[in-house]
Amino acid sequence: MFMAKKPLLEFTDRGIYCPVGRFYIDPWLPVDDAVITHAHSDHARVGHRRYLAHEYSEQVLRYRLGEIQLQTVPYGETLMKNGVQIGLYPAGHVIGSAQVRVCYQDEVWVVSGDYKVDDDGISTPFEPVRCHHFISECTFGMPVYRWKPQAETFAEINNWWRKNVENGLATVIVGYSLGKAQRVLQNLDLSIGKVYTHGVIENTNEALRRNGIALNPTHRITTDLAKEEIRKGIVIAPPSAVGSPWMRRFNPYDFGYCSGWMSIRGAKRRRAADRGFVLSDHADWDGLISAIDATGCEKVYLTHGYTASFARYLNEIGFDAHEVHTLYGGDELTAADEEIAPTQPPPEGEALVPDDESKVLPSGEDLGGAGL
Amino acid sequence: MKAFAQLFLSLDETNKTNEKVRVLKDYFLSVPDSDKMHMLALFTGRRPKRPINATLVRTWAMEMAHIPVWLFEESYQVVGDLAETITLLLPKSTSSSNKTLTEWIAEINAIATQTEEGRKQWLLSSWETLDTQERFVFNKLLTGGFRIGVSQNLVVKALADISGLDAATVTHRIMGNWMPENYQFADLVAAEGLSDDVSRPYPFFLAYPIQETSEKQKTAGELQVALGDAAEWQAEWKWDGIRAQLINRNGQIFIWSRGEDLATEKFPELHPFLKALPHGTVLDGEILSFKDGLPMPFNVLQTRIGRKNLSKKILEESPVALIAYDCLEHNGEDIRHKPQAERRLLLEQLQAATAHPDIFRISVLIGFNSWGELAEIRGQSRSMIAEGVMLKRKNAAYQVGRRRGDWWKWKIDPLSVDAVMIYAQKGHGRRADLYTDYTFAVWDGDKLVPFAKAYSGLSDEEIRKVDNFVKRNTLEKFGPVRTVKPELVFEIGFEGINYSTRHKSGVALRFPRILRWRTDKPMEEADTLETLKALL
Ligand SMILES: [Zn+2]
Ligand SMILES: [Zn+2]
Numbered sequence: 001m002f003m004a005k006k007p008l009l010e011f012t013d014r015g016i017y018c019p020v021g022r023f024y025i026d027p028w029l030p031v032d033d034a035v036i037t038h039a040h041s042d043h044a045r046v047g048h049r050r051y052l053a054h055e056y057s058e059q060v061l062r063y064r065l066g067e068i069q070l071q072t073v074p075y076g077e078t079l080m081k082n083g084v085q086i087g088l089y090p091a092g093h094v095i096g097s098a099q100v101r102v103c104y105q106d107e108v109w110v111v112s113g114d115y116k117v118d119d120d121g122i123s124t125p126f127e128p129v130r131c132h133h134f135i136s137e138c139t140f141g142m143p144v145y146r147w148k149p150q151a152e153t154f155a156e157i158n159n160w161w162r163k164n165v166e167n168g169l170a171t172v173i174v175g176y177s178l179g180k181a182q183r184v185l186q187n188l189d190l191s192i193g194k195v196y197t198h199g200v201i202e203n204t205n206e207a208l209r210r211n212g213i214a215l216n217p218t219h220r221i222t223t224d225l226a227k228e229e230i231r232k233g234i235v236i237a238p239p240s241a242v243g244s245p246w247m248r249r250f251n252p253y254d255f256g257y258c259s260g261w262m263s264i265r266g267a268k269r270r271r272a273a274d275r276g277f278v279l280s281d282h283a284d285w286d287g288l289i290s291a292i293d294a295t296g297c298e299k300v301y302l303t304h305g306y307t308a309s310f311a312r313y314l315n316e317i318g319f320d321a322h323e324v325h326t327l328y329g330g331d332e333l334t335a336a337d338e339e340i341a342p343t344q345p346p347p348e349g350e351a352l353v354p355d356d357e358s359k360v361l362p363s364g365e366d367l368g369g370a371g372l
Numbered sequence: 373m374k375a376f377a378q379l380f381l382s383l384d385e386t387n388k389t390n391e392k393v394r395v396l397k398d399y400f401l402s403v404p405d406s407d408k409m410h411m412l413a414l415f416t417g418r419r420p421k422r423p424i425n426a427t428l429v430r431t432w433a434m435e436m437a438h439i440p441v442w443l444f445e446e447s448y449q450v451v452g453d454l455a456e457t458i459t460l461l462l463p464k465s466t467s468s469s470n471k472t473l474t475e476w477i478a479e480i481n482a483i484a485t486q487t488e489e490g491r492k493q494w495l496l497s498s499w500e501t502l503d504t505q506e507r508f509v510f511n512k513l514l515t516g517g518f519r520i521g522v523s524q525n526l527v528v529k530a531l532a533d534i535s536g537l538d539a540a541t542v543t544h545r546i547m548g549n550w551m552p553e554n555y556q557f558a559d560l561v562a563a564e565g566l567s568d569d570v571s572r573p574y575p576f577f578l579a580y581p582i583q584e585t586s587e588k589q590k591t592a593g594e595l596q597v598a599l600g601d602a603a604e605w606q607a608e609w610k611w612d613g614i615r616a617q618l619i620n621r622n623g624q625i626f627i628w629s630r631g632e633d634l635a636t637e638k639f640p641e642l643h644p645f646l647k648a649l650p651h652g653t654v655l656d657g658e659i660l661s662f663k664d665g666l667p668m669p670f671n672v673l674q675t676r677i678g679r680k681n682l683s684k685k686i687l688e689e690s691p692v693a694l695i696a697y698d699c700l701e702h703n704g705e706d707i708r709h710k711p712q713a714e715r716r717l718l719l720e721q722l723q724a725a726t727a728h729p730d731i732f733r734i735s736v737l738i739g740f741n742s743w744g745e746l747a748e749i750r751g752q753s754r755s756m757i758a759e760g761v762m763l764k765r766k767n768a769a770y771q772v773g774r775r776r777g778d779w780w781k782w783k784i785d786p787l788s789v790d791a792v793m794i795y796a797q798k799g800h801g802r803r804a805d806l807y808t809d810y811t812f813a814v815w816d817g818d819k820l821v822p823f824a825k826a827y828s829g830l831s832d833e834e835i836r837k838v839d840n841f842v843k844r845n846t847l848e849k850f851g852p853v854r855t856v857k858p859e860l861v862f863e864i865g866f867e868g869i870n871y872s873t874r875h876k877s878g879v880a881l882r883f884p885r886i887l888r889w890r891t892d893k894p895m896e897e898a899d900t901l902e903t904l905k906a907l908l
Contacts, residue, residue, distance in 0.1 A: 143439060144447045144460035263460065265384070266452050266847065266855075275385055309446050316440065 008084075008102060009109045009133070011301075011324050016111060016135065018102055021084030023052075025100050025111045028326075035086060037113025038097035039064060039178055052079075054088050056096030056124075059207035060178060075124060091115035092126030093281050094179030095213055101129050109133040110295060114304070116280065117287040120150060122186045123179075126283075128294030135301045135324070136292055139282040140260055141310030147260070147284045150187065153277055158189040160256060160275055161234050165193060170227070170253035171234045174242055174273070177201045179281045180258050181236050182208065185216050194233035196221050198246070201236050242273075260284070292319065375403050376411065376473045377505040383522050383817075392522050396530035405557035406474040412560075413552040414513075415520050415527055420477055422516050423484035424491050426454065429514060432492055436499065437461040452847050452857045455511030462499055462507065469501035477552075480513060519818035523902060535561035540575065540772040548572030549626070549634055570621040573628040574654065574700050574708060575772040579762060579779035581787070581907055590782075592744035599743075599763065599780070606712065606766055607738040607746055609758035610781055611695055612670045613660035614677070618642065618694065620649045621704070627659075638677065641692050645728035652704030653722065656770075657696040657735070665730070667695075667757045678892055693731045696723060700770055708770035712778075715770065753784045760784045774906050787907055788865040789899040790890055792820055792858045796842040799827070807842040807854070808835055810886075812864055814877070816901040820858055823877035823904060824866070829886035838889075861893040862886050869907050879904055 010017050015027030023033035030047035037043050037053075039060040044053075046065050053061055055072040062068065073079060075098065078087040088098035093114040100111040110131040119125040157173065164171040175181050181201045188195060195218045197205065202220040209215060219225075221235065230250060241247045242255070257273035260280025268276035283291055292300050292314070299320045302311050307323040314321035382395040400408055413419075434444045439461060451457040471479075483494050495514075502510055512518045525539075528546070532539045545560050549571035582598070583590045590598075599605060616635070619626040625646045627636045636643075639659060649655075661668040661676065668690070676682070676690040699719040700708050707715060716737075723734040738761065740746040750761050760783035768778035791812035799808035809827050813820035830838065838860065845857035865887040872880035878901075 142447055142450050143437070143443065144451055144457060146460070264451055265456060274387060306446075306450075309443065313440075313443055 007133075008104050008107050009111070009135070011326070015326070018081075018084055020104055021081045021086070021102070023081055023084075023086075024048075025102075026113065033081070035100050036061070037091065037100060037111065038094055040094070040114065040176075043113060052086070054096045054098045056208075056211055056213065057098075058096075059211040060096065060204060063203060063207040089129045090124040090127050092117060092120070092123050095123050095182060095208060096211075097123060099127075099129055101131065107132055109135070110297075111135045112137055112291075114139070114282060115291065116283045117291050118147065118150065120183045120281070122183055123281075126291065128291060130296050132297060133299050133301070134292060134295045134297040135303065136288065137282065137304040138288055138302045138307060138310040139305040140280065140284050141288055141302070141306040143285045145260060145263060145280075145284045146286060147263075147278060147280060150279065153279050154187040157184070157187075157256065157258075157277055158192065160254070161188070162192050164254050165232055168231060168252075170231045170250040172237055172247060172250060172253050172255040173234060173258060173277075174237050174239055174255060175258040175279070176281075177204045177238045180279065181205070181238070182213075182215060183279070183281070184236060184258060185218065188216070188234065190216060192234075194219055194229075196225070196230055196233050196235045198235070198237040198241055200238050200240070289314075289317075373469070373471055373473055373476050373502070373506050373510070375399060376407070377503075377509045379411070380509050380520065381505050383520065389526065392526050393530050393533070396522065396527060397534060400530060400534055404472060404474065406552065407472050408557045409552040409555060409560070410473045410477055412527070412546055413550075414518055415522075415524075416546055418551060419516060419518055420480045420513060421484065422514065423480050424495065424514065426515055428488070428491070429458070429495070429511075430454070432495055433458040433461060433499075436496060437463065449845070449857070450847060455508060455515050458511050459504060459508040465500055465502055465507070467501050468503065474552075476510065477513070519896070522817050523900075531561070537561060537563075543575045543772055544572070547575065547628075570624055571619065571626045571634070573617040573619060573626070574706075574770075576615065576617070576630055576656070577771045577779060578774040579781040580774060580776045582763065582780040582782045590747075592742065592747055595743040595747075602740065602743050602746065604766055606716070606764050607740060607749075608697070608735045608762045608764070609738065609753065609756055610760045610762045610783065611658040611660055611667065611735070612757075612759045613658040613667070613673060613695070616657060616659050616694070617700070618646055618655045618657065619701075620646055620651060620653050622651055623647065638682070639692055640682070641687070641731055642694055645694075645726050645732040648727060649722065650703065652701060653699070654701035655694070655696050655719070655722075656698040656700055657694045659692050659694055661690040662693040662730075663691065669757060674892060693733055695733045695735045697735050698770060711767045711769065712764050713766045750782060750784065787869065788863050788887055789814060789904055789907075790861055790893055790897070791824065791864050792895045792898045793838075793856060793860045793862060794820055794822060794858050795853050796838075796856050797853050806835055806839045808839070810838075810862075812862065812884075813858070814899050814901050814904055816877075821877045821901055823875065823879060823901070824864055824881045824884040826864060826884045826886050830889060834889055858895055861890040861895055861898050863888050863890055869904070871908060877901060877904070879908065 006019060008018060008020065010019065014024060014029040014031055016025040023035055024031045025035045026037055026043040027034050027048065028045055032049045034048040034050070035052045036057065039057045044061060044065065049069065051061065051068050051070040053070065053072055055074050058070060058072050061070060073088055075088055075090050078085050083104065085103040087101040089101055091097040091099045091113050093116055097113055097115070099113060099115065102109045108131040110129050112135060114137050115126050117126045161171045173184055175184055177200045181204065185195060195216065197218045197220055199220060202218060205215055205218055235250060237247060254274045256275035256277055258277045258279040260278065260282060261267040262276030263278045299322065300314060301322050301324045303324050303326045311321040311323045379395065379399040383392055386392060399411070430444065434441060444461070447461060448454060448457045451460065483491050486494065498510065499507060528539050528542045531542045535542070548569045550569055615630040617628045625636060625643060626634060627639055627642060629635045661673040672690050673692065676686050679686060696719055699715050699722060700706070702718050719734065723732055726732045738746070738749055740749060746761065753760050760781060763780040763782060765778040771778065791814050793810045794813045795811035796807040797809040799806055809825065811822050811825045813822045841860060842854060842856050845859065846854045847857055848855040864884055866881040866884040869882070870880050872878060
């Protein structure tokens with residue numbers, strides 16, 4: 001007689017769970033054992049008893065989550081948990097980001113976490129992993145999102161910076177503190193000038209350096225730095241700094257925003273950025289389809305973003321795709337999200353602002369209303 | 373086309389006024405004259421006719437992009453703009469083209485007469501040769517929704533800098549009934565103006581509001597301080613109709629509305645008196661619906677304007693007349709520099725001579741001896757079906773655009789603007805499940821800038837309709853807020869307006885509220901940030 005087999009991974013209200021191995025992957029409520037794909041706040045939360053992550057994530061996780069019990073592994077090495085084999089493989093999303101491969105009795109599942117397929121020159125490039133079941137993000141799962149090669153975008157950024165220096169304007173480039181900031185840093189033309197960083201970004205840089213990652217030289221912004229000096233260089237700032245007094249002191253400045261959302265004019269306008277640079281740490285439409293195809297999977301489950309549309313399209317072109325509701329990224333911010341806010345205060349300036357671009361925030365304005 | 377696409381991109385890339393002017397000048401100085409005129413034509417709303425209907429453009433774009441219809445529609449929902457959606461979906465081009473803007477527009481105009489198959493081949497091969505940025509402006513030209521992200525003032529400034537003409541002259545010369553095919557750049561910037569365009573109107577002179585809030589009434593003393601002696605001023609009722617300029621030159625007549633639309637055919641009742649005026653006459657005035665000698669509320673006129681065809685019934689229900697304010701040209705001579713009082717005399721003479729005094733009316737002067745007396749008279753505005761009073765300095769020339777100093781409006785109603793809804797949020801309590809809290813935006817160039825949040829002042833039925841629209845037209849969600857496809861226009865009333873550095877729009881409103889849903893207005897006709905700031 002045929003018995004319906006329990007799936008190796010299931011979607012619970014705490015997160016993705018492996019009942020045989022008794023561990024979770026990127027859970028959003030406190031659990032005993034959590035495998036963490038990467039250190040972004042919608043994936044790595046406080047309150048778990050034990051953490052497992054890639055070795056390059058170690059210092060950033062400790063900086064962000066404080067005292068945690070953490071075990072790390074390099075890419076490709078496997079370990080066993082209650083008879084289930086776990087291995088981490090490069091996701092190319094940010095430094096230390098991993099896809100989690102879970103194998104039990106010849107059945108293989110892969111959880112992508114967040115990923116991109118293009119080599120950004122700093123994160124270990126994405127590697128497709130063959131599997132039966134693939135849980136994939138699809139933050140940019142619409143065909144209007146297609147990235148150009150990053151060399152083109154960085155040529156734009158460097159030209160813009162050069163022009164601002166000529167015009168005596170400070171240059172402020174905005175990107176998330178883990179991932180985008182380092183990617184920008186490593187691709188700037190340092191013959192133009194020095195790189196200055198916001199405290200939150202410099203803290204992240206320092207954590208990465210402690211982890212042995214070689215980053216270009218940066219200078220933390222302090223109050224005693226002369227405005228004229230900063231104007232000759234470039235400032236890397238996190239999204240939370242936009243419009244803040246911290247940023248206004250660079251006046252006159254031009255500010256550029258780096259994000260995949262910038263490929264749409266409307267989104268660019270809502271950010272009120274002087275310049276929008278299309279630069280994403282997520283896979284674009286073609287990247288998602290090629291990555292999913294390369295796994296050879298029988299079934300694909302979609303999280304983050306345009307899950308419904310993307311699932312429908314994948315089904316039409318012959319995949320067995322399913323939409324999954326998670327608390328990652330682009331779904332509506334629910335009350336639950338706020339309840340599980342970190343118990344310790346988040347690093348300066350990043351309170352509750354997701355550090356991953358998979359959440360679109362409005363331009364952050366208080367428009368007042370009655371009684372203003 | 374590359375230069376034009378670059379212009380569009382550069383204007384988009386900067387929020388700084390000086391930079392925009394520089395970019396415009398660079399453009400004007402680098403392209404052939406015919407391209408300059410085409411750019412100006414597009415800028416002033418003289419777009420080529422759509423050669424291919426939007427459905428076919430969509431269909432062929434889907435074919436080229438290998439995308440099913442539903443996915444195209446969803447992409448469109450995400451992007452919110454058809455031209456941009458197509459641009460983002462098409463595969464990368466394989467070749468490039470050096471055709472100028474003039475050449476492209478000539479092709480667009482010529483293709484309209486081709487067979488469907490011919491148009492399709494032309495469109496697909498055109499897309500093939502255009503890069504992303506060019507495709508975007510090309511698609512905009514093709515689908516009609518063209519707006520350039522820059523205010524008229526800046527374009528005029530760039531042209532004035534280049535030509536050495538003053539801004540008022542340039543503003544005047546880009547008005548009128550011209551098309552880029554029959555108006556040369558050399559004529560536009562010639563030192564001596566060629567007045568070969570008999571239809572050309574003058575730029576309107578617009579009044580500033582004299583008081584910021586309707587709560588805090590200006591006292592007679594304050595007016596005395598601000599405006600000086602009451603005897604130096606003439607007062608008239610402020611009528612709520614369509615501001616218009618009426619022209620008779622060489623027996624040819626033209627009626628221009630303030631939006632610079634030629635509206636001659638919309639007002640046949642005005643033709644007889646206009647034709648009977650001495651040649652070389654230009655009048656400024658307000659067109660209103662009149663019945664039994666009394667003006668009717670604006671919405672009566674509004675329904676009439678919305679109609680394509682003026683049926684006999686409409687002409688009977690909403691007959692129009694002109695209330696003339698001013699005379700700008702007399703015996704073929706531009707008399708805008710003459711003092712208000714002198715122009716008024718000429719206007720009175722013209723009106724006294726008309727055989728159609730019911731149609732060619734004159735804006736009566738309000739007799740008053742002191743500011744206090746005028747303030748009292750103003751209180752009767754509503755019963756006059758007027759919006760308040762207008763103040764004009766008796767020795768003032770007729771100027772260009774909105775200027776402080778010589779013309780003031782003293783309205784009675786709450787201040788209001790027409791704005792586009794761009795964000796929506798769910799309400800509380802009874803309406804917790806409906807989107808009832810909205811954020812509104814006005815145009816700044818081709819951008820929509822949010823400026824006010826208002827809770828519903830709509831009926832339950834309207835709320836349900838808006839809620840339904842929000843749910844079907846969400847572009848993005850963040851927390852409880854949805855970004856909505858900009859489309860719905862509302863009239864937003866408020867009690868006061870102040871400068872604010874905390875707001876992107878640069879202004880903060882006091883007690884904003886929704887006065888009504890302007891289902892009659894397309895979003896392109898919502899007010900601009902300039903209009904809003906003019907209320908400061
Ligand atoms: Zn991430
Ligand atoms: Zn994520």
